[in-house]
Amino acid sequence: MLELRHLRTLAALHETGSVSRAAKRVHLTQSALSHQIKALQTHYRLPMVQRRGQSVELTDAGKHLVALAETVLEAIQATERGLAKISEQASGSLRIALECHTCFDWLMPLMDAFRQHWPDVELDLVSGFHSDPIRLLEEGLADVVIGSENKRRRDIAHHPLFCFEILAVLPPDHALRRKRILQAPDFSGMTLITYPVPEDRIDLIHHVLKPAGIHPERRTAELTVAILQLVASRRGIAALPSWGLKNYVEHEYVIARRIGSSGLWSNLYASTLKETAARPYLRDFLATAKNTCFATLEGIVPLE
Amino acid sequence: MLELRHLRTLAALHETGSVSRAAKRVHLTQSALSHQIKALQTHYRLPMVQRRGQSVELTDAGKHLVALAETVLEAIQATERGLAKISEQASGSLRIALECHTCFDWLMPLMDAFRQHWPDVELDLVSGFHSDPIRLLEEGLADVVIGSENKRRRDIAHHPLFCFEILAVLPPDHALRRKRILQAPDFSGMTLITYPVPEDRIDLIHHVLKPAGIHPERRTAELTVAILQLVASRRGIAALPSWGLKNYVEHEYVIARRIGSSGLWSNLYASTLKETAARPYLRDFLATAKNTCFATLEGIVPLE
DNA sequence: AAAATCCATGAATATGGTTCATAATTATGC
DNA sequence: GCATAATTATGAACCATATTCATGGATTTT
Known part of the structure; x- marks a missing residue:
């Protein structure tokens, strides 16, 4: 029977064009994905992927399911935002400190989308250079630091983005x-x-x-x-x-x-205080950050 | 994490207004649903149901998820129809023989919907009275018989509808x-x-x-x-x-x-030849039959 | 008051998804 | 061309966890 994991898998497969890359993307084994795909194919009695030498291509049937995945997964994200509003955890601040200048490339469109989804969250960029950006979190001057640091610290959570x-x-x-x-x-x-x-x-x-x-x-x-x-x-x-x-x-x-x-x-992490990590809008920010990065940035690899 | 089963459960809960009735609806134990609901509530840190004496009512949060369930489950059904088209199993005939006159009440709107979804399936009603309607299947004069018979027969599958x-x-x-x-x-x-x-x-x-x-x-x-x-x-x-x-x-x-x-x-079954039971449009017909019946008909109980 | 119904909960069970180990197949380098 | 590396497929073992079972508390009905 069709489950959300199948949709996530096919979406990743569509993005990456390879079973093993898709497996990393969804944090599972290549074997797991292979089994999933096989299960889908026997269930619907249709091939979902077609091996084209080294890269796998989705069949028409697979593309149908990918389209489904997009609508379904987006709908889920949207209602989860709605739930956050209900639980009154939809406001607060998201002040982003960037350690890596190049990240502006993908951060800008992401911030635009975020502003639409969370109108009540105060979105900001922390400007200037900082020798120890993580300290900005402890000092309450920033809510997320995007950088390559992942040293274990009390009260700090490093959320892996990509490599x-x-x-x-x-x-x-x-x-x-x-x-x-x-x-x-x-x-x-x-x-x-x-x-x-x-x-x-x-x-x-x-x-x-x-x-x-x-x-x-x-x-x-x-x-x-x-x-x-x-x-x-x-x-x-x-x-x-x-x-x-x-x-x-x-x-x-x-x-x-x-x-x-x-x-x-180099690895990229989004670091926050552990307490802020639980906020719905932060979780949504991280999820869509990864989604858009993996969808638009070529040659990046999932982390952890 | 949210899964399709949660959506199905909440949809059933919305329809029935009671955990135990919903449990029958999705063919699970009342206990299973209770656990599911609890898991959802702790995950989103929001109450999804509110006990109102004997009946349970959905909270706003629950209603959000029910709305999600409707869009998601419909989207899934739609693309599954699309997949059937691809696999070229979207044509054939669906000649319905009715043993029970009252069933016209719910069969008519169902047939209208079906005609839209499966334009290439020849939809028909087998008219007249038949002493042994199941034999119509074996004789190739009908594809489904809707009635109360469920005697085991070679090559015949009785799909339980409701009680x-x-x-x-x-x-x-x-x-x-x-x-x-x-x-x-x-x-x-x-x-x-x-x-x-x-x-x-x-x-x-x-x-x-x-x-x-x-x-x-x-x-x-x-x-x-x-x-x-x-x-x-x-x-x-x-x-x-x-x-x-x-x-x-x-x-x-x-x-x-x-x-x-x-x-x-009295029990109602949809009986078919076992071979026809596998056809996508037949499965879709059965699924939507149950869906619409449970949604519109009051006082009916799931079977088996 | 008793019986019946319904929901919640902890423990046991069982299903099945994931991993592991390995084979088969296809690129890439020398 | 052969060897190496990389990728996918597959069967068995494992493990996670959803479901069931058994039970108690709460509420309604007779």
């Missing part, structure tokens, strides 16, 4: 363009274009260059597009999350290369 | 009006107004009067309204399913009385 790869960004005619993978020594003598934050907040420096004893020059820019402009006009190279690069790479504006043989990866 | 009470219908000024419950001897010397079918097809005669050696006169009419007309004009008394009587009783057109201390009950 993403940081790629080196070079101008198309750069001397290193032939190398598919860049290693630490490749960066010596280069100018690194970064956001204006301390060195140990930049993963490339903190985890790759500093351990290798390499200290390239730095130049900073506030906005991602500005960094890309500088790279394209050969003022230096940058290291940015893979998801925002696709368009620029496709237009051969810049090229992107892996850093280290297994890549440079 | 209903047959009440004696009297004119408001009848001599027996003082008795709350009528017994077999009360019928001696009366004229019985029935549908034009053989005696052993009339439950009152077959199960109550004949065993008591009572053989009242009979007069027949084709339509339920005609029977009620005759009763109201004191031409005799009748025995009819409780569900269709409500309006007439409320307007004091006729009065209705229980037959025997525990009442005279």
Whole structure:
């Protein structure tokens, strides 16, 4: 019999185009999904997926169920928001502190949607740079911190968002363009274009260059597009999350290369006080954040 | 976490207004529903039902979930019809043979809905009286027989619909009006107004009067309204399913009385060939039949 | 007052979804 | 091309948990 888990599974399968990726997405085993899909297919006597070499494609039947999943899961979210209103837990504040500048890319549309859904929640961005953003939570100056920190602390809950790869960004005619993978020594003598934050907040420096004893020059820019402009006009190279690069790479504006043989990866968490984690609007924020990120951002991987 | 079973349960609770009746409706124990409701309430930190003496009422929160249930369950049914279309099992014939005349009351709107949902299924009523309607299935002259027979037969599947009470219908000024419950001897010397079918097809005669050696006169009419007309004009008394009587009783057109201390009950089944039972449109027909009957017909009880 | 009905609750049960281990199949690298 | 890696399918074992069972309290009916 059809259950919500089947709908969630098919939605994930539709997004990811692979059983094992979908399994990570819904925090189950690949085997579990395989069984689920098989059960669906025997129940409806219809194939739901069609293997196309390495990627699986949904059949028409599968797409019908995906469409169902979208309406059903949205309807559920909507009434759960309604229930939160009834229980009078629909108001409060959601002040977001961002550790990672690139996150503006996906945070903006998310905030727009959130404002619609929770008109009584005071939505805000905490501006400025903070050496210990988690402390903002304890000081009551922010309600969520979006960053890569996940050290266990009293009263703090780190909600895993996703895992993403940081790629080196070079101008198309750069001397290193032939190398598919860049290693630490490749960066010596280069100018690194970064956001204006301390060195140990930049993963490339903190985890790759500093351990290798390499200290390239730095130049900073506030906005991602500005960094890309500088790279394209050969003022230096940058290291940015893979998801925002696709368009620029496709237009051969810049090229992107892996850093280290297994890549440079970073995790993103949404950290809150444990008490605020229970609030319905916070839970809804986290859920839709993950949903929209996995739906729109390419190359990101579920965490935990 | 919310699951479809919770939605089904709340929908049933909304229809029946009682946990134990809802439990029968979804073929579970009263205890199971109690646990489900409790789980929902602790999960959303909201009461979903409010006990009002003997009947339970849904709270606002509960009503939200009921509304969700309606949209979700309908959406599921709709896409399951779509899947049947894909698997090309959406055509065929559904010729319905009715053993019980009163069933026209609920069958008509059901057939209208069915025609919309399955435009490619040839929908028909098998007219005339048949001594052994089940044989129509084997002879290929009908696809469903709606009646009270449930004898095990090779290749025949009896799908339980519901159980209903047959009440004696009297004119408001009848001599027996003082008795709350009528017994077999009360019928001696009366004229019985029935549908034009053989005696052993009339439950009152077959199960109550004949065993008591009572053989009242009979007069027949084709339509339920005609029977009620005759009763109201004191031409005799009748025995009819409780569900269709409500309006007439409320307007004091006729009065209705229980037959025997525990009442005279009859079961209704939809019988098909076992092979036809698998067809999607047949399954959909059965499901919506039960849904609409339980939603619109009062005083009926789930079966099996 | 007693009987009957209905709902809540804790413990036991049983269903079935998930994981584990492994095989089969398909890409990718050398 | 062969070997390696990655992905999916499958059967058995396991485990979670929904349901049932047994019971008590509460309310209504006779």
